[in-house]
Amino acid sequence: MKTLQTNRRGFLAGATATLALIAAAPSLAAGKTLNILSHRVHQTSLGEGEADLMAAWKQSNDADLAFTTFDSNPLMDRLFREASLPETEFGLGYLVDNRPTSEIAKLFEPLDPWMEKDAIADFADIAPGLIKGMTIDGKLIGIPVRTATQALFYNQDLLEQAGFSAPPATLEELVAQARKITDDKIATGMILASDLAVFPVMFARAFGGDFLTPDFKLLPDPAAMEQALTVLAGMFANGALPRSYATTKNDDQVTWMQQGRAAFTVLPFARAAQLNDPEQSKFSGRITAVGFPVAEALAGKTPMATVVEAWAMVIPANAKDKDLAWSYIKQVASPETTLGMALNGNGPARVSTFSDPQLVAKNPLATIEAEALANGRGAFPPFPEAARAQALFLEEVQLAVLGRKSPAEAVEAIAARVAPLLP
Amino acid sequence: MRAETVLIRLGKAVAVVAILFWSLFPIVFIVSSSLKPGQDIFAVPPQWTFQPTTQHYVTLWTQWGVFFQGLANSAIVTVGATLLAVIASTCAGYVFSRHAARWLELSIVGLIAVRLIPPIVVTLPLFPIVNRLGLADTHLVLIILYATFFVSLGTVLMRTFIDQIPRDLDEAAAIDGASRLTILRRVIVPLAAPGILAVAVFVVVFAWNEFLFAFIFTGTNAKTAPLVISEMIGSIDGVDWGVLFAASTVQLAPVLIFVILMNRYLVAGLTAGATKG
Amino acid sequence: MAELRLSGVKKDYGGHSVIKGVDLDIRHGEFVVFVGPSGCGKSTLLRMIAGLEEISGGTLEIGGKRANDVSPRDRGIAMVFQSYALYPHLTVAENMGFGLSLRKTPQAEAAKRVARTAEILQITHLLDRKPSQLSGGQRQRVAIGRAIVRDPSVFLFDEPLSNLDAALRMDMRMEIAKLHRNLGATMIYVTHDQVEAMTLADRIVVLNGGVVQQVGRPIDLFRNPCNAFVAGFIGSPRMNFLPVRVESVDAGMARVAAPGIGPVTVSAGRIAAPGQAILGVRPQILTPGDAEGRCLLHGRVALLERMGTETLVNIRLTDGPSVLAVVPGDLELSPDQDISFSFSPSDARLFPASDLPDPSAIPH
Ligand SMILES: Nc1ncnc2c1ncn2[C@@H]1O[C@H](COP(=O)(O)OP(=O)(O)OP(=O)(O)O)[C@@H](O)[C@H]1O
């Protein structure tokens, strides 16, 4: 068969032509394009078409915005990967405040020089705690643009059925109400996801403690953490947390509340809309929120430091057109755009925006959200081993909540296991 | 046929129902959830009867236009990758089948070995290269990657299929006046059609659902449907389950139909091959 | 014109030599049959002529032009495979027309030629069937039809009838002979079956171990085999080989003897000196009883096969090997019976012992 001729060339030509046809890609029209890596939320909160908050900016800059959106974790992976290339097409990214370690912060443009050159309007209005979270090794690397502040949500109907006319003012009341609702077989008292550090951290803070402080003090008040775990274990033991606690996820909190299967949960204020969505919820208009309460001993003395997650806009250090990116940041961080986004459901980073009459009219929770935000901070500061530290912490918390370990033992184990991971 | 006891028959029926349930439940769950009013999707106890609604599909259409772009991209990439993989596997399988040489045997081991490496190991180093070549966020990069990923398995499969075609046919065609390419086109391809379909099914299912490569190498222009679905799941302002199930149903339907259609040909082709005189 | 010339043609498979230098001239229109035991290289030689195997050494000329590197499709040949090699996905008509369509023959013309060929082979009613719907004999006809339709100048057949039963084989043998007469093309035909070889061939080429033993007309090979191998291969049943001692050689005649035989004087053939030798005795020259001037063999009946028209007697010689005798007509003998046979020394052939290092190696 070796003497047979093969017509390789004709064959390759055909295959290549097919591919070339398939690969033709579209292109954009405006003079300049700012490529943005973000979550879809950031794109939608800027509005579209008629309601495009950036329309004027686009026109005056002869620029277009091209959003590439991903879910949070993939988004962070992609952002860091793009920023570590020699050069990236992306001029701007959105960064979660629990990610920038010293190492990662180096991938992004320090913004103080830009502020000096061409400052953002009324910069002092942006919550100082958020600015601090974006200042790594003395350099400001991101401008806060979105906050998610944790609130205590409750189902008014279920509370009323159990005879409570007001939401709990202290942690002890919260536990008692959850217990009564459970005992009366009205619903499960409270639902919390078991795979997020947010909840045990909130309970510890309610007793004046914490898991890890912004200056990396592990368990500043071990007794407070022990109290927190004792409370959670007690709730699980008498059914005020679901039997399925060990496998409960964040999404379950939403569906249980919508279905009326649980009376309390902890979620960001912004979730009020979804919890009350008549399309999805059986208790539309009946689920509302208050700030998470502190323990009786602290009531009136120490305010609750609720967990806040924030997003900031960053410029990759290897970006091509940083001027355009800074111009975009200035516009998005401006008081007008901040308000516009807030009206679209975005948790604002500016303190003044919360008291804007338009927003208060639209969002009755705006005032309490502002209060909670004022004293809030991240669940724990970013550091390279943060993911592992969180996993170890949650493992011990679960053992304590499920009653397999005493809270005291769990606290001791957290101290011993997490300490070696700190920077 | 021996008479079966009632017990054995009952046992068989239970087994069949169990298998059906096991394989169909997820599909039924997704499709029915996409038609339920939002409130009923996670109702406890589950709602078996409900007023079907197209509301989620409408929402999907109006709010997630990007999903339909994603579907179009998925389709382009899937068709492209399938064509490329099938052509390459058939050609390579033909060479492996018809030429025995030590180095060829070695290279087939190499092909299989490559397939054993976790994709992520290959992917990350490729990222800067793909960017340098200007292939980032193009359909072409996914077509090439998906095809490459399946050429090894495809080649081995095609080789086994082509091995079953007697060489006499190649030789008869050569004497009849056919070139190598003509032999491949007019003798090998028609007779290896079941194998080609088998490879195509593998690639289609893979390319249509693939996430990792698409996530790493695309962003906007070539973003595929699974990426959009993942955004729906991870949405930080709350998951709209109804829309998510609607999207999953739309995503599921074409492959499901394709596999069902091909399955008939596959089975027919295989049995025909087995009894060929 | 399609005469073929093979000069010193060799084939090696990775250093292992399979065809060890074949010289052969085949005239236009000749019917040449390759015979030889299994594995002797018949197919390999045929496939080299077809262009399906590379030629490792020597030259092949077709129609006076060197053809070593000409691709199969340009050699003007057609081949019929032992397995028929019909394309399973095409109908009979498409199978036959395949080569024509590849050569861009106009459709109408191609259809006409397929129809005419089908008529010659009486397969017109099968044209729309797929090969899997045909019997073995029908497939064979289609395979031959596919070869004929292209009107090649050389036909190659590799054991085309070996998958058919005896009756069908005889029919097809006659058809092939008729085709050869009608088409006048050169045909090269490989077979194990020496009846096919004897009846079809203009000339037979006997191959053994990749070497041509003898080339010639069937009757010449039968009468004057050049060595014991050819003698054993041509003629049915096989020639009896009796180990003998040559006592003296004189004027082309040798005096030989063995236990139970002779001494007897036979033509010396290639034997020049006394020593060990082999006496070849065809079963047909053995007759029961004795007569003046004949050589006598004595033994017992080991096996008897009575065919009616002839009788095959297997005789165990008193002090030696078995021999087979074919006697015309029916012969009533009982097993184990003592019996004597004789032959005329002038009908026997003497071969050097080196011709047959292992006499049992020749198949029937
Ligand atoms: N591809 C190959 N590689 C190595 N040896 C081979 C190859 N093909 C054939 N041979 C060897 O060449 C020799 C001749 O083979 P060939 O097929 O020509 O025999 P043949 O005379 O046609 O036998 P048969 O009557 O059984 O068909 C055999 O010993 C065979 O083992």
Ligand SMILES: [Mg+2]
């Ligand atoms: Mg052979």
